[in-house]
Amino acid sequence: xxxxxxxxxxxxxxxxxxxxxxxxxxxxxxxxxxxxxxxxxxxxxxxxxxxxxxxxxxxxxxxxxxxxxxxxxxxxxxxxxxxxxxxxxxxxxxxxxxxxxxxxxxxxxxxxxxxxxxxxxxxxxxxxxxxxxxxxxxxxxxxxxxxxxxxxxxxxxxxxxxxxxxxxxxxxxxxxxxxxxxxxxxxxxxxxxxxxxxxxxxxxxxxxxxxxxxxxxxxxxxxxxxxxxxx
Numbered sequence: 001x002x003x004x005x006x007x008x009x010x011x012x013x014x015x016x017x018x019x020x021x022x023x024x025x026x027x028x029x030x031x032x033x034x035x036x037x038x039x040x041x042x043x044x045x046x047x048x049x050x051x052x053x054x055x056x057x058x059x060x061x062x063x064x065x066x067x068x069x070x071x072x073x074x075x076x077x078x079x080x081x082x083x084x085x086x087x088x089x090x091x092x093x094x095x096x097x098x099x100x101x102x103x104x105x106x107x108x109x110x111x112x113x114x115x116x117x118x119x120x121x122x123x124x125x126x127x128x129x130x131x132x133x134x135x136x137x138x139x140x141x142x143x144x145x146x147x148x149x150x151x152x153x154x155x156x157x158x159x160x161x162x163x164x165x166x167x168x169x170x171x172x173x174x175x176x177x178x179x180x181x182x183x184x185x186x187x188x189x190x191x192x193x194x195x196x197x198x199x200x201x202x203x204x205x206x207x208x209x210x211x212x213x214x215x216x217x218x219x220x221x222x223x224x225x226x227x228x229x230x231x
Contacts, residue, residue: 001205002115002228005033006155006194008124008184008221011040012051015187015217021052023218025061031210031223034085034113036063037122037155041081042074050075062086066109068095078105080156082122088113096142098135100126106139110150116230119143123156129166132159136167140174152199153228157221159193171197178207180224186216196226203231 007027012019028036042050052075057063063083065075067090075081077095084090089112096106106123121139125132143152154175160166168177175197182189189209198204207226215222 002035002113002118003033003225004035004037004120004153004155004196004228005031005210005223005225006037006039006122006157006196007223008039008157008194008219009041009051010219010221011043014219019051020218021056023214024052025056027210027212027215027218027223028061028063028083030212030214031225033225034088034115035111035118035120035153036083037120038076038081038083039122039124039157040079041076042079050081052081057083066090066093066107068093068107077107078103078124080105080107080122080124082107082109082120084109084111085113096121096139098138100131100135101128102126104135106156108142117150118228119146119150119152121152121154123154123158125156125158125160125167127159132167133170136170140170151202151228151230153202154197156195157193158195161191161193175199176204178204178224178226180207180226181209183209183222183224184220186220186222189222194221194224196224198226198228201231202228205229
């Protein structure tokens, strides 16, 4: 059994308009997942510095970031960061370039965890439906082109408001969606913008939205999670 989670941390800025990375790490500890995909994990401009300091994760958490950054100050790729347990073995990792009008990307990694081997993709798709479908096609093509096959989970903020059309239909051909529930807005969640999708060789055992008091304050999105096991 592997527990995964996805969380748009809104550049570390909570509903009180304060940037507080310690509060984000508190929420991550509450979720306690083996693999976590973060979105909006950098400041987006200038040096694109990560909002979660390395020392904060090292000293106050059980996770380490997947190494894909091209900048010394950044942690991920276009705000996408994948965290795994410090005990996990990172077999491979890479950034995925996505077609876009504004900077967008995804992160892919093969990770050996205590629960088994898993391939994970973390992503944050465009606000435009047309570009979302192009980006979904790019992610699926990249995964399909991999020489080796592993059980795969795709996670992130898809920015898709529809119930089952657009990029959701594209992902749904090969992946099953975790029925986590609405995660946006954290003050009153009405939209399922954040998604976890598992390949057919995985079974989604349990899933949900993490809506603790800390999570409702730390970002405008609530984290989502799922436990996965071999199908």
